[in-house]
Amino acid sequence: MHLIVVGGGPTGLELSAELHDFLKADLRSRYLELVDKLKVTLVEALPNVLPMFSQKLIQYTESTCKEYPLFISKSTHGHGKFADSNVLAR
Numbered sequence: 001m002h003l004i005v006v007g008g009g010p011t012g013l014e015l016s017a018e019l020h021d022f023l024k025a026d027l028r029s030r031y032l033e034l035v036d037k038l039k040v041t042l043v044e045a046l047p048n049v050l051p052m053f054s055q056k057l058i059q060y061t062e063s064t065c066k067e068y069p070l071f072i073s074k075s076t077h078g079h080g081k082f083a084d085s086n087v088l089a090r
Contacts, residue, residue: 003041017070
């Protein structure tokens, strides 16, 4: 299962991190066989997440997400849905 959160502002970033924690930590105790099949991606249309904050905070946030690992797709636009799949465009 691949969950996609669109929007790299504070709310989208928080939701992505919480979903990642839930899928990788909380579900691990009950559904160990599913953990490696679950993925969360944060999609942001702009070149970086948290564009309203300082560059230092942006760099810290993006490096922390890489360590998580939480995949961030920057400069990508949500384009709608097609046959139960999300369609993205760069």
